[in-house]
Amino acid sequence: MLKLEGINKIFNEGTPDEKIALENINLHLSPGDFVTIIGSNGAGKSTMMNMISGALTPDFGAVTIEGKEVTKLPEYKRSQFIGRVFQDPMAGTAPSMTIEENLAIAYSRNAKRSFRKGVNRSRRDFFRTSLEKLGLGLENRFNAKVGMLSGGERQALSLLMATFTNPSILLLDEHTAALDPSRAELITRLTKQLVEEGNLTTLMVTHNMQQAIDLGNRLIMMDKGQIILTIDDEKKPTLTIPDLMTEFEKIRGEKMNSDRALLGASS
Amino acid sequence: MFTALFGSVEQGIIYAIMALGVYISFRVLDFPDLTVDGSFVTGAATAAMMIALGYNPILATLMAIVTGFIAGCMTGILHTKGKINPLLSGILMMIALYSINLRIMGLSAENAIVKPNIPLMNADTIFSQFQGFWGNLGFDTALTNFIKNTLGFQTAPSTWGTIIVVLVLTLIIKFVADWFLKTEVGLAIRATGDNKRMIRSFSANTDGLIVLGLGLSNALVAFSGALIAQYSKFADANMGIGMIVIGLASVIIGEAIFGTKTIFRTTLAVIAGAIIYRIIYAVALRIDWLDTSDMKLITAIIVILALVIPQMIDKRREKKRKEKRRVERLNQQREMMQGGNHLA
Numbered sequence: 001m002l003k004l005e006g007i008n009k010i011f012n013e014g015t016p017d018e019k020i021a022l023e024n025i026n027l028h029l030s031p032g033d034f035v036t037i038i039g040s041n042g043a044g045k046s047t048m049m050n051m052i053s054g055a056l057t058p059d060f061g062a063v064t065i066e067g068k069e070v071t072k073l074p075e076y077k078r079s080q081f082i083g084r085v086f087q088d089p090m091a092g093t094a095p096s097m098t099i100e101e102n103l104a105i106a107y108s109r110n111a112k113r114s115f116r117k118g119v120n121r122s123r124r125d126f127f128r129t130s131l132e133k134l135g136l137g138l139e140n141r142f143n144a145k146v147g148m149l150s151g152g153e154r155q156a157l158s159l160l161m162a163t164f165t166n167p168s169i170l171l172l173d174e175h176t177a178a179l180d181p182s183r184a185e186l187i188t189r190l191t192k193q194l195v196e197e198g199n200l201t202t203l204m205v206t207h208n209m210q211q212a213i214d215l216g217n218r219l220i221m222m223d224k225g226q227i228i229l230t231i232d233d234e235k236k237p238t239l240t241i242p243d244l245m246t247e248f249e250k251i252r253g254e255k256m257n258s259d260r261a262l263l264g265a266s267s
Numbered sequence: 268m269f270t271a272l273f274g275s276v277e278q279g280i281i282y283a284i285m286a287l288g289v290y291i292s293f294r295v296l297d298f299p300d301l302t303v304d305g306s307f308v309t310g311a312a313t314a315a316m317m318i319a320l321g322y323n324p325i326l327a328t329l330m331a332i333v334t335g336f337i338a339g340c341m342t343g344i345l346h347t348k349g350k351i352n353p354l355l356s357g358i359l360m361m362i363a364l365y366s367i368n369l370r371i372m373g374l375s376a377e378n379a380i381v382k383p384n385i386p387l388m389n390a391d392t393i394f395s396q397f398q399g400f401w402g403n404l405g406f407d408t409a410l411t412n413f414i415k416n417t418l419g420f421q422t423a424p425s426t427w428g429t430i431i432v433v434l435v436l437t438l439i440i441k442f443v444a445d446w447f448l449k450t451e452v453g454l455a456i457r458a459t460g461d462n463k464r465m466i467r468s469f470s471a472n473t474d475g476l477i478v479l480g481l482g483l484s485n486a487l488v489a490f491s492g493a494l495i496a497q498y499s500k501f502a503d504a505n506m507g508i509g510m511i512v513i514g515l516a517s518v519i520i521g522e523a524i525f526g527t528k529t530i531f532r533t534t535l536a537v538i539a540g541a542i543i544y545r546i547i548y549a550v551a552l553r554i555d556w557l558d559t560s561d562m563k564l565i566t567a568i569i570v571i572l573a574l575v576i577p578q579m580i581d582k583r584r585e586k587k588r589k590e591k592r593r594v595e596r597l598n599q600q601r602e603m604m605q606g607g608n609h610l611a
Contacts, residue, residue, distance in 0.1 A: 053468070074472075075467050075468075076467050076470055076471055076472045076473065077470065077472075078470075079467065079468050079469060079470040080470045082468075084468045086464075086468075090462075091462070091464055091465060092465055092468070093462065093465060094457070094458040094461035094462045094465055094466070095461060095462065096457075096461050097454070097457060097458065097461060101454055101457075102458075104451070104454055105454050105455060105458050105466065105469050105471075106469055108451045108454075108455075108469070108470075109469045109470050110470065113451040113452050113455055113471065114450070114451055114452065115447075115450045115451070115452060116450060116451055117449055117450060117451075118449055118450060118451050118453070118454040119449070161469075162468075
């Protein structure tokens with residue numbers, strides 16, 4: 001479904017600020033895989049997400065989605081196949097437009113936009129049943145401007161908008177990190193529900209180890225631009241946080257930079 | 268007075284088309300587009316040039332819309348492909364259009380390459396063509412009699428044909444704009460002005476949408492310019508100076524008075540704002556010690572006031588609310604104290 005082959009990226013090449021962001025990344029996702037990614041700040045998690053979404057292009061290496069090479073495809077064309085939820089709850093929605101207008105924009109993701117009305121009756125029905133799944137009562141606030149919603153509500157809406165057109169790949173970039181614990185839990189629950197319902201191939205970056213262990217069937221750990229650890233479906237169900245810490249020490253020969261964020265203070 | 272105001276309303280309705288264009292760039296796309304000062308004249312120059320050469324005024328006006336669209340797209344391309352800052356893209360295009368407009372008007376002369384103006388004194392315009400049909404219907408005499416005899420005014424407008432043409436045209440544009448901004452493409456353009464990152468993640472080409480939006484915006488501006496040239500029977504290279512500020516004034520005045528709850532309401536507010544601006548303009552011109560050339564200063568002052576006064580009103584309301592709460596709290600505390608005294 002998704003294949004990264006030999007992806008390399010260096011920022012500010014040839015300057016004193018030179019930084020190797022990604023070094024020879026190889027990753028393969030089969031349909032229905034849900035892979036969680038952990039790693040400390042600067043490990044290259046977000047850079048890798050941006051390579052897949054097309055916001056950044058690799059120096060060399062290839063990105064393939066559904067057997068089609070998309071390495072050179074601009075972001076807006078690639079996003080036909082990709083649903084994305086950002087860390088910032090403000091980033092995934094248009095604040096001065098209404099809930100139904102936002103949904104209509106998301107709905108036209110994988111079709112060419114035309115001069116048809118964005119919101120018509122049959123679509124509105126579809127939007128309503130989709131919103132009901134969130135259980136937040138948003139289906140009764142169709143004409144509310146999204147800017148008026150709380151961060152949690154906006155993130156739930158973003159999640160719905162990213163998933164309800166069944167994208168080939170779903171990218172979640174620390175999408176619960178900016179929320180308070182109870183909201184984060186709600187979004188985590190919705191993520192699980194929506195991904196299972198759509199059987200979506202998903203890649204989720206998180207700072208929260210517990211979340212990385214609870215969700216998904218595979219886990220990878222990144223450090224300094226490399227994938228240093230891969231846990232597959234067989235080992236994942238029995239994985240614990242101490243397991244991950246010892247694995248890291250074994251590989252890197254140093255203690256894990258166990259800052260609060262990494263452990264997930266909220267869980 | 269009635270006739271003077273009537274003229275202002277007529278002009279206001281024509282300028283409203285320009286203001287709707289400014290609304291699309293300034294508010295919908297969130298792009299402060301200064302091309303307007305140039306593209307307004309481009310519209311006027313194209314229409315006047317073609318009319319002077321004897322073309323049908325409707326065809327001339329349509330061509331004006333096309334040239335405005337191209338000018339807007341150029342600004343969009345400068346910004347998106349050339350990565351030039353929005354304000355600078357507009358300024359560059361505006362200054363380039365100044366020369367282009369002189370060339371366009373020059374096309375109507377046999378012995379000159381450039382021309383600073385084109386008079387259309389006896390030429391056939393959209394308005395004179397409609398007048399030919401309207402005048403035969405006899406409404407004008409009836410309305411004039413009504414105003415003079417029933418309402419008791421000394422003078423009456425010579426014809427109602429013009430206001431009807433411009434009103435119908437402007438309302439058509441308003442309704443088309445309302446519809447367009449709710450289509451899939453329209454929603455994408457609005458989202459581009461609202462949150463570029465979001466709309467890119469939903470497979471929309473923001474560069475293309477900005478170019479399209481600016482093209483449409485300037486097409487409306489040029490349309491308005493073409494109508495003004497035919498209305499005043501004159502096109503001039505300098506008629507666009509300060510046009511962007513007038514457009515902004517109309518948008519801001521309209522929004523401040525009528526609100527922006529829905530798109531339908533906002534576009535209506537913009538039209539009303541353009542008419543109100545023209546009326547303020549006409550009234551200001553009747554003050555003895557003011558000169559026509561002071562109008563740019565007055566326009567700037569109107570825009571400043573329209574921007575500042577709503578903020579001041581909000582601040583005062585906020586202050587009043589706080590004061591009210593403080594007094595309530597104080598009273599509550601006093602009551603509690605008294606209650607305490609009783610107990611003791």
